[in-house]
Amino acid sequence: MDDCALSFWIYTGVMSVFVGSTLKKFLTSHVSSMPSLVAWLGATLLVERLCTLCMPAVLALAVLCAICWLYSSWDGPPYTLPVEEKAVFITGCDTGFGHATAKQLDAMGFEVFATVLDLEGEGAKQLRGTCSQRLTLLQVDITQTQQVQQALLCTKAKLGMKGLWALVNNAGVCVNFGDAELSLMSNYRGCMEVNFFGTLSVTKTFLPLLRQSKGRIITISSPSGEQPFPCLASYGASKAALNLLINTLRHELEPWGVKVSTILPSAFKTGQSSNTEYWEKQHQLLLQSLSPGLLEEYGEEYVLETKELFQNYAQAANEDLSPVVKTIVEALLSPRPRVRYYAGPGVGLLYFIHSYLPLTLSDRFLQRLFLKKKVIPRALRKENGLGLLNHSSNNNNNNNNNTPQRE
Template identity: 70%
Template sequence: MEEHALSFWISMGVMSALVGGAMRKMLATPMSAAPTLAAWLGVAVLVERLCSLGLPAMLALVTLTAVCCLIPGRTPPAPPLPTEGRAVFITGCDSGFGKITAQRLDAMGFEVFASVLDLSGAGARELQRVCSQRLMLIQMDITQSQEIEQALDRIKAKVGLQGLWGLVNNAGVCVNFGDAELSLMSNYRGCMEVNFFGTLNVTKAFLPLVRQAKGRIVTISSPSGEQPFPCLAAYGASKAALNLFINTLRHELEPWGVKVSTILPSAFKTGQSSNIEYWEHQYKHLLQNLSPGLLEEYGEEYVLETKELFQAYAKTTSEDLSPVINTIVDALISPHPKIRYYAGPGVGLMYFICSFFPACVSDRFLQRLFVKKKVLPRALRKQKGSSDDNHNNIDKVDKST
């Protein structure tokens, strides 16, 4: 009995150590830890089976020792790469991630080239005021090929033979809200023009300079490019195209020594997200351009609720942009940058659920996480009302008979 009890407690100790270590690894890196997690749990089951067979306690101890030897220990992180003399080009620095990233990289000693839409705007003036003389502001619209070429010529003249260490593709836009059927074609084209074709054009133009430096390409994408967020079809489709392009580029640039990273942020207060006038304009523009048939089937009250849900959701987003900025910095200075970064609260958990749980669970999670619609389209409400009336009439007939 005593030998059985000892074997049991050794088994429990081994199981606890393995499962606890696996859970810590999973919580720290939700996606990349999946193979390690599966391996650890497999070893835990194997050890439990061995101990249940009544093998001597010594065998259990030997197994535990072997497992500990097989599991790699925590190695100290490699020192970051130097920043002095290295140039980085960041798009979309008028506000949000781009502006704060430009400030951070300038303070770290990088030579920063920051593109803005408006050289006289508040964001550009702030960068001029707080940053060093190294930072250069460049007026550039990523949808205009001529402006991209002009920016390229200016940067090429400055960096010379050293090339461009980092290209940070940050500029992007979300010009739609509403169901996929309700979103205007101009919204789909607008998102694709900026988020995909604009970023594609910039990346292709600056790639020779990045290859010359064996540098880094860091792209700010979105989880909506991989997960079916309700009411974000136009934006999500443009980010999905961008994700595939960047992933393909990552494989193709490996022989050149260029590292490619994608950052997937959660929701933050950036751009127009907290601008009430912006949402009002989008709402009125949608109503004015919807076909009468669609507006009748969905109803103005359905579109109004969508607008209000977007406004309410924007108020709950975080103003602290540091999780995203920190990942951009790591992708630029880490000797071994990650392929994908999950930046911000909840995004790692969301990817874990959407990757490993059934679709019915992950779909419900996304619906509850984002816009929680309660108003049915007008046509469905009429159908439901007719159905309820028919049931009531049938009940009355049954009672009368």
Template identity: 70%
Template sequence: MEDYTFPSWIYLAVLTVFVGGATKKILASHLSPTPVMVAWLGVTVLVERLWAICIPALLVLVLLGFVCCLYAAVRTRPSSRLPAEGKAVFITGCDSGFGNATARHLDVLGFEVFATVLDLSGEGARALQKNCSNRLTLLQVDITEPQQVNQALMETKAKLGLKGLWALVNNAGVCVNFGDTELSLMSNFRGCMEVNFFGTLSITKTFLPLLRHSKGRIITISSPAGDQSFPCLSAYGASKAALNLLFNTLRHELAPWGVQVSIILPSSYKTGHSSNQAYWEEQHRTLLQTLPKSLLEDYGEDYLSETMELFHSYARQANPDLSPVVNTIVEALLTPQPQPHYFAGTGVGLMYFIHSYLPFSLSQRFLQKLFLKKKLPPRALREKSSLELNLYNNNNNNEENDGSNNNKAMVHI
């Protein structure tokens, strides 16, 4: 037994570091603990078998299983919610999608809602006016226009009076293109950054004095595309990556003021232009007309068309039920201690688990299979492969012919 004393202490130290590191990462990312704990339990058994010391693996499994169950019970325990009555919430991008659905639901719950739209005479604005109470105020705001943002601040302050603003929900956002980075126009990158990043930054900075005064909350709808490299979404993903970093930084800076910052990461839902086929076909035609001829020849029009069709197919499969995201926003608004990050929708937690814990090559392959299952290579690569195949076949034929001629010569001799 004395021979095993020192290795067992090393083993316990290593195991403690591994389990502690896993637990810390779970707590930081707010992933569901079950798949992570299962993985670490498997590692524990493997290490136990390989290290061949006297600590029984069963004891370790029981201990970690108990910790897992305890942690899951604490997380799933129903927590008390704050009352909604009397709380004012400012929401951007309420013409459609998450913003429109959230504004209606918050109005039902008793919030005082300030909902911004791009078009006061549009269908979404009319629906809000018709279906919501007089607690809801519609404001026409383009978040990329500083004058409109400042005007919205003045109107909000005038209506609130001495009552503070409880929360800002940054929902407005756009995805103005799809396709390979080389094929994306610079205007597409600027368009995404202007709305998703600079517009959101502008509205947040403008309303921060109200939020600091009330020790309120900032809730931002972002995207997993800001953390993971989805193919053909570089312009959109880059703007969301900047957004994620911005609000993760703000979380630290605003903590002394009592302002809590949360980011919501939804899965795929039918919102905005995502399922509008006519809009994306128009974008596709514009891309074909503006691309340099050399690029179009290298990639091929059929390659671009396949990308568009795959994007449409993915959008058609998106979830039309927006309630998981709406309910997550409500949770972030009313829970006494909101989380830094929320995953809203099926599969997002699994996606982040694969991204966080599996090798990079596997996570990249998973994203390629999950998002766009492209089968057609660019035209230049197809022609190159075809040329190499022809050269290979010609060389084989020449070698066979040479061999046949030599055999004939040998017979003749």
């Protein structure tokens, strides 16, 4: 075998392993956005250029990329399940994703059971005024077992023999901003209590109905549960625990015919995220709770900048919740719902970078995307002989999209 033929087969083998493994991971992750596809092609071509150029292999690679494009873009026939006789239970419908989804599903003809924290609140009043008689409002704090059980009894009484088609776990809370060391223990416990234990309680309570109907569970999670977003330790940890729970349920419920999906949205303006008084209250509470020593080492200006950054992110977040609502509808009516859905602009690219680029580059991208901090802790400034950096003029340049959510 001459040197040219040997080089060709070595090149073909290396490229087959690289492209095959990358393609498998890419397709199973359901990343279908154009930026992600372009990034994948760019990475493949970069490796290709490092190998020996050979025209037949280049043509074969082009064909493979074309097949990948067509396959990843094809979602199968445009067939959806009928809406008739389908009932859906949704948590956290006072505002945000739950509120918008309850309205949309009711308009489509679903029988909707929507939980709210306050039956006399503005969100509940809007649902009463805009939705049909099919929608049932239930006052439920998902951290209160008795209220969850009462919601189950009310749902079963109204459904009769019809059965519950789906549970949409939407209720969640994010009350934290700041470094993990500065975050209050009450924030960690609060996020876990709602996002993990509350969702677990609702899911366990309604599982018998879902197993009986061979229905489905749809859970709104967050990329911060899988990637280390700075200053979101308490929220991210609770979502990480939730993700593992849902994935475990997916395996365990497969023999029962229950489909389990997770939706990972990008940044949207929901709940208290645009409330200036809310951010100021959280900031003052944090300052009052920190020990004098810890506050001295970090500095009030460091904490203030973090608050301002989060507030800017919230103001810049997307107000159009339709990408998430459409994704929930797809997961409800698709004959073969996906395990994971990415909802909203940029989140597919975020996951691609996290999955395929070196960790150092992925971490740097995440930090620059989410937190462009200019102020360093006071103790480090003294140690390095640095003066206080002017951060107020830089905060206006932050175009970050991630924002804490109150679903």
